Amino acid sequence: MFLQSHIDKLRNHATAGAADKLAREALKAALSADGYRGAGWDRVVGLLGDLDGTLRQGVSDALVKQYRQLDEDSPARPNVLVVLDALGAGLPGDPLGAERTAALERLGSAVWFSGPADRLAEAELAAGRTLPAPVVAFFRRAAAEPYCVPELAAVARKLHEPVLNVGETWAERALDAVTGDPGDPWRDLLAHAATATSAKPTAKWDKAARALIAAAGADRVRETALPCLALVGRPRTIRLDTPPYGHDVNLAYDPFNANALRGLAWILALLPAHPDAARALGSLVETSLKKVAGLGPVNPKVANAGVNALARIDSEAALAELARLTTRVTYKATAKLLDAALDARATALGLTREEIEELAVPAYGLTGVGRREAYLGESTAVLEIRGVKAALTWRNASGKTVKSVPAAVRRDHPEELMALKTAVKDIDKMLGAQSERLDRQFLARRTWSYAAWRERYLDHPLVGSLARRLLWTVDGTPAGFADGALRTLTDDPVDPVEDGAEVTLWHPVGREPAEVVAWRDWLERHAITQPFKQAHREVYLLTDAERATGTYSNRFAAHIVRQHQFHSLAAVRGWRNKLRLCVDDEAPPATRELPQWGLRAEYWIEGEGEEYGVDTTDSGSYLRLRTDQVRFYPIDAPENSAHCYGGEYRMWLRDRVEPVEPLPLAEIPPVVLSEVLRDVDLFVGVASVGNDPTWQDGGPGGRFREYWTSYGFGELNQSAETRRVLLERLVPRLAIAGQCTIEGRFLHVRGELRTYKIHLGSGNILMTPNDQYLCIVPKSSSSAAAAGTTASTGYLPFEGDRTLAVVLSKALMLAKDTEITDPTILSQIRR
Known part of the structure; x- marks a missing residue:
């Protein structure tokens, strides 16, 4: 039995009345029992506690001296304090009481403690002292653990103050x-x-x-x-x-x-x-x-x-x-x-x-579409929605705009000022939410009566600031909002005779290319920046390769994407996905259900790599995925699944259910095919490791070098093609237009030190001569740089393209390469 030899020696020394030897053997037992809880240690403590008073006093005095000779981090110290508590019962004083209190206080930052924390606490409470609040928090945290020992939980149940744990x-x-x-x-x-x-x-x-x-x-x-x-x-x-x-x-x-x-x-x-x-x-x-x-x-x-x-x-x-x-x-x-x-x-x-x-969308005090004015004394607060953000500006008594909140407003109207600032925060949150909701309406097959649509969308104080920047069809007539009215491409007003006219959200699928281009020109002419891509929305039509495969698309197969980023993007876009773990388990593909169409879209994926800790997180989830086919099934078809680290997808069949074949892509409604493939393009475009400028070495073991190069500088996907067409219109308006040309996949920027080729798909950069790679890691302020570009061009047709912001911000910086001060960038340029 564990500790039995110590118990036998303690008994012999007790019979002989040898206090010093008892103390030395008790110390040895305390060292042996480091981290141990059980009957053996309980017998050690019980045996010492049962000694007669005189012998207990002698052992206690000797053990106190030995305790003070131990190193500060000795594992025996907590156990010695427990033994002294047992020895001290009924004896005058409280040997090492201060040390016991200090040992307990160290628990305040502990998550788990394997020593005799419960005995130390019981002794402290028996001495009439309360436990410090951080120590109380420790026992409560310990008691919440599923495998907490009963003794710690018992102490926690005795602690009623403070009513909450300190530390937060x-x-x-x-x-x-x-x-x-x-x-x-x-x-x-x-x-x-x-x-x-x-x-x-x-x-x-x-x-x-x-x-x-x-x-x-x-x-x-x-x-x-x-x-x-x-x-x-x-x-x-x-x-x-x-x-x-x-x-x-x-x-x-x-x-x-x-x-x-x-x-x-x-x-x-x-x-x-x-x-x-x-x-x-x-x-x-x-x-x-x-x-x-x-x-x-x-x-x-x-x-x-x-x-x-x-x-x-x-x-x-x-x-x-x-x-x-x-x-x-x-x-x-x-x-x-x-x-x-x-x-x-x-x-x-x-x-x-x-x-x-x-x-459910409130107005947040806006009295007109995207605007509110509040009069606070002689000052006027103007709350306006600008794009997908709210802005609060101030005018003084003479009507002049001032840069900061007037002192009189801070002094005399603090509550109204706080309410306005709160409204700005609320509006910002809701605008983002409503923009995402509207972006999902393309597959919702949603229609409105004209009256309901005007109330809930076009004239709604908050949603109207988004709806008036989108294109709609009113009884089949495409229209946009400009100069206070719905208008056609020729700027003729659209005024339905009946409120029952049907309204839908305009989509470029099925439209003539000339009409799509005309609407882009119309938006530009009226300086309308859409909250997301609509007129410039990518359209994914069936390709010859997809007609050949028939039931699946390989358009976005064989990519390496960051799993957790992919998982988050999928969820935002309404896809259901399960994180792949490096374990012997199966998972279904990433899935988007489309109940309005009776369809289910699947994107087949698998974990990438085999080395735990290199290809996975500490918890075992894959860091990266390898992508495969896109398929469509009836929405009620049995679910497919495959092993997390790869292998064939198979349909999970129960109760003698027959397997269901994937649907031919040619039978999928064009708008559904386009929107689903657009989602998948987004997942790859954002989550691909090819977008990471620091991966020029190919990642772990260099095994992704070929993929990184082919993606980072290869052919443009559909969203990058849209970006190229847009840049052809934007670049001539930039202050650096004379230094820029667009050739194929790249925006060429001529600086004073080098000429740079910025890839329009990834934002990665090559320098002439010899196509030397230039690594520039975008900062979170890229959107701010794009906003500065907007000021230079005077117009951007839509919001939300981060890669466009990266390309533009890099172009503006590299055009003035002699002004770059970042030593990491300069060392590469001058190499």
Whole structure:
């Protein structure tokens, strides 16, 4: 038995009454028991604790001296403190009490502790001292672990203060609001929130929460809770010691506090409806679904609690948050909850799901399409939507625009100023969400009556700022909005005789090339920048190769893409995908269901590589994927699947279901084929390793060098061809036009030191002579550079093409290569 030899020697020394030898053997046993919990160690502690008082005193004194001779990091120290606790029962004083307190305090930054933490804590409590708040947090964190030893959990159950764990900014803010008065209802409400361990609140839980809300006052609860929730996700105030494996625990929620967050979300749903509460819940959902390496979403349970709370609030603001989140949330379980919440709201109101999403968009105080003016004293605030962002500007009493908020407004109208700034943030979030929703309408087969469309789209204060920059068909007549009216290509007004006229979103598929070009010219003539590509939208028509293969497209096969980026893009575009792990498992292809067409599109993919830790993350998910075919099936066809690291896709058949053949591509409606292939082109265009300028060495082992070169400088795909056509119109307007030419796949830029060839598909650069590679890693400010280019050209026809921004920003920089100061870039140019 483990420790048996020490136990036998301790018994012999006890019989002989040899205190020094007992102490030395106890120290040896403490060293042997490092990290061990069990009957053997319990017998050691029990045997020493059962000695008579005189002998215990002698052993205790000797052991104290030996303890102080140990190294600071000796593994025996915690066990010696436990033994001294057993020896000291009934004896005067508290040997090494200060050292025990210090040992406990070190637990405040620990994630897990294999030593006798429970015994140290029990001794501290028995001595009449309270545990420091960070130590309380440790025991609660430990108790939340699925494999927590019972002793640690037992200590956690005895700890009732503070009601939340310290270490997180939001929790400490909430604790600061506790008054300290006996029976403070806010303190009791926090304690009740921490009991939110189920998926949904029970009637009993709600009843108790309502009583506590009544005691505290609904206004106090809301005014106290909302600033706390605004701090969720901030860096920890007490850093935890992250283990050498797994994720960084400092980026995750404290598990004890996470329950309290769920409870606070439920509590907000019980308060009178308020826009700030809906806004806070929406932010909580998004923050809780942010990805952490090695972990995934931070805390889906908290996110789901936020969705459930929003679903229970009967207000326009809550409905708007639900609708906005449906365009943002890609985590499957939470997305399912959002869908269920909106479907339930639509059913209750007797509307379709599409109608509820349209009616859920608030105006945010805008009094006209994309504009609001607010008069604060002698100053005027002008809130305008510009593109997909809101801007707040100011005019003084004389009507002159000023650069900053007038001092009188800050002094006399702080609440109105805060409301305007909040509206700007809300509008920015909703504009992005609505732009994405509109971009998905091409496959929704959505039609509107003219009256409903004008109300919900063209004349809506927020959505109208997007809808008026798009093209529509009104009873089959294409039209765009300019100079205050719907107009045809010839600028004739479109004025339907009846409000029942049918409106649809215009798509270039099926249109004559001359008409598409004419609409591009019309948009340019009216200086209209579309929120996404419509008139310039890529069209993917059936190729001869696809007619030959018949049922599948290899147009986007044999690419190497970054898996996690691909996964995120797929989710945003409405595709369902499963991350591939380097394990013996199967997965279905990336799939987009198109219920309006009765179709399911599949993009076949497989994990790339075999070396764990090189081709995978620490958690085992592949870093890269290899792409294959695109296929279409009836929407109810059995699902295909293949091994995660490659192999043949096979249809999963159950209950004697017959296999279903893929549909001929020639039978797929052209707009469906085009939009699906456009999605796939986007996945490859954004996630391909060929777009990474630092991969000129070919990645791990150089095995992707050939692919990187062929993609980074090869033939242009459809989106790059669109970019080339656009640049042919834009470049002549640039200040550097005289230094630029477009030849084939490249934009040539003549600097003073070199001539540069910027690939229009990847943005990668070659320098003359000898096509030497120039590595320039784009910064996040590329969009800002493109905005500067917009000022130079006076016009860009659409937003959202990051590669276009990269190409333009690189061209502007390289045209003035003598002004470049970055030493990394200069060393390559002058090499």
